[in-house]
Amino acid sequence: MELDTHHAFPPDFTAIKARQRATWASGDFAVIGTTLQIVGETLCEAVDLRAGERVLDVAGGNGNATLAAARRFAHVKCTDYVPSLLDKALVRARAEGLTIDILEADAEALPFEDGSFDVVLSTFGVMFAPNHPVAAAELLRVCRRGGRIGLATWTPNGFVGALLRLVGRHVPPPAGVASPALWGKREHLAELFGDGVSSLEVKHRDFNFRYESAAHFIDTFRRYYGPTHKAFAALDEVGQAALTKGLEALIREYDRGGGDSLVVPADYLEVVAVRR
Helix, strand or coil, X not given: CCCCCCCCCCCCHHHHHHHHHHHHHCCCHHHHHHHHHHHHHHHHHHCCCCCCCEEEECCCCCCHHHHHHHHCCCEEEEEECCHHHHHHHHHHHHHHCCCCEEEECECCECCCCCCCEEEEEXXXXXXXXXXXXXXXXXXXXXXXXXXXXXXXXXXXXXXXXXXXXXXXXXCCCCCCCCXXXXXXXXXXXXXXXXXXXXXXXXXXXXXXXXXXXXXHHHHHHHHHCHHHHHHHHHCCHHHHHHHHHHHHHHHHHHCCCCXXXXXXXXXXXXXXXXXX
């Protein structure tokens, strides 16, 4: 899933985003998303989030980083281009008595004035925007000078990076689009943010996927995780069997559960950048 530099024409990002929106709206990512809550909590600590700060969660899905920030008494806006996920973020917030704002928005065209936020967050969200430089420029634009940008991004060499490559071998991604896992490389982030940041700190962390078994993991991701849900739907019976076999092999490679249950560490990058 690296950038295809031999593609003759520039990618049609409008069409690609429409396809992506349909992918993430399929299944029910919220089922997966809620299991990732700890990442939003640790990211809010990493950016040293303070009560009263203005916070934007970009491509926030069903609200993990949003809820974490709201629990710290920040003023939070959660954006995503899938309205059903935003609705679930709002339901979660109301269940906890938290106040948040939700807004349907494209990560590559955020509807906010320059410097509107003290902290801009994204957990496994903005990395999937197809036009990396434009998405990064938007993060910088809406963050005030001296503010912080906090990201959690899957790395190319971790479990999710390998999973995305596996899915891409069965259902190729759009030609000419860079891999989302590049956001999990410090060099790529440094290139994207350039002199727009005065500091860029990265730390490798593991998120542990904890499921009953490989079969349980595969069934859950087949039903609810947009990329695998769509991949299985696009394949015939033979292709589905091959993808299942590939997922089983990948899980065996990473699993450290010892046979009693599944524990799969997934490497991600915790990123804190300070806006220049």
